[in-house]
Amino acid sequence: MRYIWLFLSLGPCALFAQHKPLFDTTGTAAKLQWFTDAKLGIFIHWGIYSVKGVGESWSFHNGAMPHADYMQQIKGFTAKHYDPAAWAELIRKSGAKYAVITTKHHDGVALYHTQLVPGGRKKPLSVVAASPCGRDVIAPFFTELRMRDIKCGAYFSLIDWSDPDYPGFLRDSSRYKVADDPARWQRFSTYNQGQIEELCKRFKPDLFWFDGDWEHTAEEWQAAKIRAMILKDNPKAIINGRLQGYGDYATPEQNIPIETPPGPWELCLTSNDNWGWQPQDTVYKSTHDLIHIFADVIGHGGNLLLDIGPKEDGTIPPGQVKLLEEIGQWTGAHAEAIYGTLAGLPNGHFYGPTTLSKDSTTLYLFLPGGTGGSALIKGLDNKILSAEVVGKPIALTHRVVGKISWSKVPGLVFVDVPEEAKDPWMTVLKLKLDGPVKLYRGQGGFN
Numbered sequence: 379m380r381y382i383w384l385f386l387s388l389g390p391c392a393l394f395a396q397h398k399p400l401f402d403t404t405g406t407a408a409k410l411q412w413f414t415d416a417k418l419g420i421f422i423h424w425g426i427y428s429v430k431g432v433g434e435s436w437s438f439h440n441g442a443m444p445h446a447d448y449m450q451q452i453k454g455f456t457a458k459h460y461d462p463a464a465w466a467e468l469i470r471k472s473g474a475k476y477a478v479i480t481t482k483h484h485d486g487v488a489l490y491h492t493q494l495v496p497g498g499r500k501k502p503l504s505v506v507a508a509s510p511c512g513r514d515v516i517a518p519f520f521t522e523l524r525m526r527d528i529k530c531g532a533y534f535s536l537i538d539w540s541d542p543d544y545p546g547f548l549r550d551s552s553r554y555k556v557a558d559d560p561a562r563w564q565r566f567s568t569y570n571q572g573q574i575e576e577l578c579k580r581f582k583p584d585l586f587w588f589d590g591d592w593e594h595t596a597e598e599w600q601a602a603k604i605r606a607m608i609l610k611d612n613p614k615a616i617i618n619g620r621l622q623g624y625g626d627y628a629t630p631e632q633n634i635p636i637e638t639p640p641g642p643w644e645l646c647l648t649s650n651d652n653w654g655w656q657p658q659d660t661v662y663k664s665t666h667d668l669i670h671i672f673a674d675v676i677g678h679g680g681n682l683l684l685d686i687g688p689k690e691d692g693t694i695p696p697g698q699v700k701l702l703e704e705i706g707q708w709t710g711a712h713a714e715a716i717y718g719t720l721a722g723l724p725n726g727h728f729y730g731p732t733t734l735s736k737d738s739t740t741l742y743l744f745l746p747g748g749t750g751g752s753a754l755i756k757g758l759d760n761k762i763l764s765a766e767v768v769g770k771p772i773a774l775t776h777r778v779v780g781k782i783s784w785s786k787v788p789g790l791v792f793v794d795v796p797e798e799a800k801d802p803w804m805t806v807l808k809l810k811l812d813g814p815v816k817l818y819r820g821q822g823g824f825n
C-alpha cells in the first residue's frame with residue numbers, strides 16, 4: 379500500500395533543510411515566518427527612467443540610448459505628486475503584506491539620501507542631490523508602510539553601471555577585469571557596501587532584495603561579508619536569493635515555476651510587460667489572470683511579488699491602481715485561504731491550486747474553471763466534516779464515489795458547486811477535514 383501522510387511536512391522548515399546553504403541557517407525558518415505567511419508583496423520600480431519612460435537601466439546598457447542622455451533624465455525627476463501615504467494605502471488595500479522598492483537600480487541612482495560619493499564624482503549620485511525632487515523618497519514611504527504594519531523591502535542593485543570603478547558598463551564594452559585591477563574593484567566594493575550599510579542603519583529594512591549578482595562571483599561581491607554586515611545590524615532581516623548563494627529564498631522571475639523550487643520562494647512579476655513605467659506599455663495582465671497566477675503560486679508554497687511602475691511625478695498609472703484594488707477585493711474576501719497557509723496537495727489530487735491551513739485540517743480548493751458542476755478530489759483519505767464557499771454563506775454538498783468497503787483506497791470526492799457560489803475572479807471552496815490531511819498516492823487497484 380502506498381500512503382503518504384502529509385502532516386506539516388511541507389512547511390518552510392523542512393524544505394529549507396534541502397538547501398545546502400553556505401551559511402549558518404539557525405533561526406532562518408523562524409525569521410522567514412512572516413514572509414512565508416505574507417503571500418503577496420508589491421514591487422515598485424521607480425527611478426529616473428520613468429522620466430522618458432525608457433527601460434530601467436537596460437536602455438543605455440543595451441545601447442537603445444546613450445548613457446549621457448539616459449542620465450539627463452535625472453533633471454526631470456520631480457516626484458511632484460508623490461503621496462507616500464496614498465501608495466501605502468493602495469498596497470494595504472491590495473492585501474499585500476510587504477512592499478519592495480528600488481533604492482538603487484543598475485543605473486546607480488539612489489532614491490534615498492546617500493552620503494557616499496561614487497567614483498569620478500564630487501557629490502552623491504541620487505535624486506536627493508541631483509534632481510528637482512531634491513529629497514529622499516524612500517524614508518516617507520517606509521514610514522507610511524510601517525504605520526500600516528506592512529513590511530519594508532529595499533531593492534538594491536549590486537551592479538552599478540554608472541560608476542567608473544565598476545567593471546561592467548555597456549553590453550559590449552566593459553571597463554576592466556577585476557583580476558587586472560583589484561584595487562579599483564575594492565574602491566567600488568567599499569562604496570557599494572557602504573550604501574548597503576547606510577540602508578541598514580537608516581531604514582532597518584525587513585527585507586533586502588538584491589539584484590544583478592550574476593555579473594560577479596560570491597567572492598568578488600564579498601557576499602558572505604555583506605550578509606554578515608546586514609545581520610549584525612538587523613538579525614531578523616530577510617535576504618533574497620540574488621546574493622550568490624547567501625540569500626534566504628529563491629526568486630524566479632516572470633515565469634511561473636512548474637517544478638516547485640525547494641525552500642521558500644517568491645515569483646516576481648510585472649503587471650504589464652516592463653518593470654518601470656513606459657508609456658506604450660498599457661496592456662496589463664487581467665485581474666482574473668493575476669489571481670489565477672497568484673493562486674497557483676501560493677498553492678505551491680510561494681509568494682507573489684507583483685510589480686508596479688509609477689511615473690516620475692509619483693502618480694501610479696490608473697491601470698495599476700485598478701488592478702491592485704480588484705486584487706484587494708478578492709484577497710479580502712478569501713483571506714483565510716491565502717494568508718498563513720501552507721502549500722496544498724501535490725499534483726494529481728485536484729485540477730487546480732489548493733492550500734492547507736497550518737494544522738493541515740482545512741483544505742482550500744481554488745476553482746480554475748469557475749463554477750457549475752462539481753469539483754473532484756482524488757485520493758483524499760479523510761472524512762469531510764463540512765464543505766462551504768469561502769467568503770459566501772453557502773454550504774455545499776459532497777459525495778464519495780466508488781469507495782470499496784474492504785479496500786483502503788479512498789473513494790472519489792465530488793463537491794457540488796452551485797452557480798451562486800461563483801466569484802467574479804476565482805471561487806474558493808473550504809473543506810474541513812476530520813484531522814490532518816491524509817493522501818493515497820498509489821497507482822490504483824485495491825491497495
Ligand code: GLC
Nearest residue numbers: 423434436589590631646653
Ligand atoms: C531583472 C532586471 C531588472 C529588474 C529585476 C526585477 O533582474 O535586471 O531590471 O529590476 O529583474 O526582478
